[in-house]
Amino acid sequence: MSKRKKVPTTRKLDLVRGQVDLSHGAGGRAMTQLIEELFMDSFDSELLNREHDAAMFSLPPGRVVMSTDSFVVSPLFFPGGNIGSLAVHGTVNDLAMGGGVPKYLTAGFILEEGFPLADLARIVTSMADAAHEAGVAIVSGDTKVVEKGHGDGIFINTAGVGVVPGGVETCGDRARPGDVILVNGTLGDHGVAVMSKRENLTFSSEILSDSQSLNGLVADMLAGVPAMRVLRDPTRGGLGATLNEIAHQSGVGVELEEPQIPIRREVKSACELLGLDPLYVANEGKLIAISPPEYADRLLAIMQAHPKGREAAIIGRVLKDDRCFVRMKTQLGGTRMVDWMAGEQLPRIC
Numbered sequence: 001m002s003k004r005k006k007v008p009t010t011r012k013l014d015l016v017r018g019q020v021d022l023s024h025g026a027g028g029r030a031m032t033q034l035i036e037e038l039f040m041d042s043f044d045s046e047l048l049n050r051e052h053d054a055a056m057f058s059l060p061p062g063r064v065v066m067s068t069d070s071f072v073v074s075p076l077f078f079p080g081g082n083i084g085s086l087a088v089h090g091t092v093n094d095l096a097m098g099g100g101v102p103k104y105l106t107a108g109f110i111l112e113e114g115f116p117l118a119d120l121a122r123i124v125t126s127m128a129d130a131a132h133e134a135g136v137a138i139v140s141g142d143t144k145v146v147e148k149g150h151g152d153g154i155f156i157n158t159a160g161v162g163v164v165p166g167g168v169e170t171c172g173d174r175a176r177p178g179d180v181i182l183v184n185g186t187l188g189d190h191g192v193a194v195m196s197k198r199e200n201l202t203f204s205s206e207i208l209s210d211s212q213s214l215n216g217l218v219a220d221m222l223a224g225v226p227a228m229r230v231l232r233d234p235t236r237g238g239l240g241a242t243l244n245e246i247a248h249q250s251g252v253g254v255e256l257e258e259p260q261i262p263i264r265r266e267v268k269s270a271c272e273l274l275g276l277d278p279l280y281v282a283n284e285g286k287l288i289a290i291s292p293p294e295y296a297d298r299l300l301a302i303m304q305a306h307p308k309g310r311e312a313a314i315i316g317r318v319l320k321d322d323r324c325f326v327r328m329k330t331q332l333g334g335t336r337m338v339d340w341m342a343g344e345q346l347p348r349i350c
Contacts, residue, residue: 013037018117025111025145038121039141042128043107047139055139057104062163065100067091070157074348076123078197080189080209081284083156084123086350088130089211089284090235091160096215097231097287099170099222100162105131107158108142112151123154134213136160168222174229175250179318180296182289184217184303185210185311187239188267191281191346195274207266210285217308221289224302230290233283235350240279240338242288243326253321256328256338260315279328280341282349290318 013033023030040048047055071087081089088105095102107127111120131138189210196207214233221228230250234242239261243254263278271278285308291299296314303309316328326338 013117015117015121020111020113020115020117020120020145022113022145022147025143031143035143038117038124039143042124043131043138043141045137045139047104047137048141055104055106057139059103059161059163062165065095065098065162065164066160067094067098068157068159069094070155071350072152072155072348073194073350074152075194075197076119076153078209079193079206081211082123082126083154084125084127085130086211086284087156087158088127088134088136089213090350091158092134092136092213092215093233093284093287095160095162096213096218097170097233098162098164099168099218099231100164101219102134102136102160102162102215104139105136105158105160106140107138107156109144110151110155110157111143111145112153113145113148115153120154130213134215167226170228170231172230172232172246172249175246175252175290175318176229176292177252177318177320178293179229179290180293180314181243181254181256181316181318182291182296182300182303182312182314183239183262184214184287184289184309186262186264186267187234187283187286188263188271188278188281190284191238191276191349192267192270194349195346196270199274201270201273203266203270205266207264207270210283212285212308214285214287214308217303217306218287220302220306221299225291225295225299227295228289228291228299230288232288234286234288235284236282237341238278238280238282239288240277240326241341243338244324244340246288246290247324247326250318251322251324253319253324254316254326255319256316256326258328258330260313262311262313276345279338280345282346284350
């Protein structure tokens with residue numbers, strides 16, 4: 001890797017007391033200093049250090065998978081993560097749900113004038129740590145600054161590229177009657193963690209966001225059960241909205257078993273307090289897997305053997321149903337519809 005020549009500056013960025021100003025987005029010396037001393041030092045990668053307007057790279061054999069996402073979460077820092085780590089996890093997981101091995105990310109920042117450089121450095125560091133843990137490189141980016149009052153501190157856009165190995169095919173239209181539905185752990189943690197911070201709520205034990213990258217778990221799952229049909233991460237709209245999407249894409253029905261759905265007691269209590277249904281609360285480190293029935297037990301064992309799937313559970317099955325209804329057998333022995341969500345329970349959740 002060749003060493004880049006830095007633009008000479010009179011003093012280093014003040015990452016303790018400094019603030020973003022309009023010059024940091026103006027294309028001159030201040031912008032270059034911000035990029036070099038913060039973004040490039042944190043995201044250090046060979047492709048990024050070449051400083052081209054676009055990263056140039058080769059990919060291993062396989063189909064290319066690509067995704068993009070924008071992150072506007074409020075508050076920016078929440079129990080278990082922040083907008084920076086969330087931005088990496090969200091895009092890495094979108095690639096993994098397509099059966100892909102994530103390789104490269106881009107990062108675009110829209111910063112508001114006056115945003116503290118200390119907070120920006122904390123966010124960028126968490127992004128770098130999340131990318132390193134996921135085994136991906138941030139190879140290109142962009143920075144824009146808007147006037148004070150025209151933003152909300154920071155918005156982040158990420159795009160990701162990965163490769164789907166041969167023989168892997170996961171898509172929301174592949175569920176079939178008789179298939180088994182699994183999740184890798186407790187639901188609703190992220191949404192409740194963000195809302196508790198937003199509303200200054202405290203609980204006997206802190207609720208942490210589940211934000212994490214799932215590509216390692218998915219790789220183990222696909223290696224053991226390559227016949228898996230569907231992978232999805234139930235982010236906005238949670239389990240309920242995601243299963244309705246899958247049911248309509250595949251033209252099938254879904255039946256859930258309420259006692260089998262893992263939800264923390266603290267999350268249930270918080271949802272009752274806030275008037276929320278945990279089935280529709282966002283997740284950022286959970287996945288839904290739909291498997292042919294003959295492989296379900298093997299898949300469950302693989303998931304539970306992974307650190308990010310220890311609380312995995314079988315929660316339902318796919319039915320033949322031309323109406324594409326999602327239903328749930330309740331703990332009391334009845335049945336309730338899990339319909340499409342009307343509106344959005346928790347805005348600005350990711």
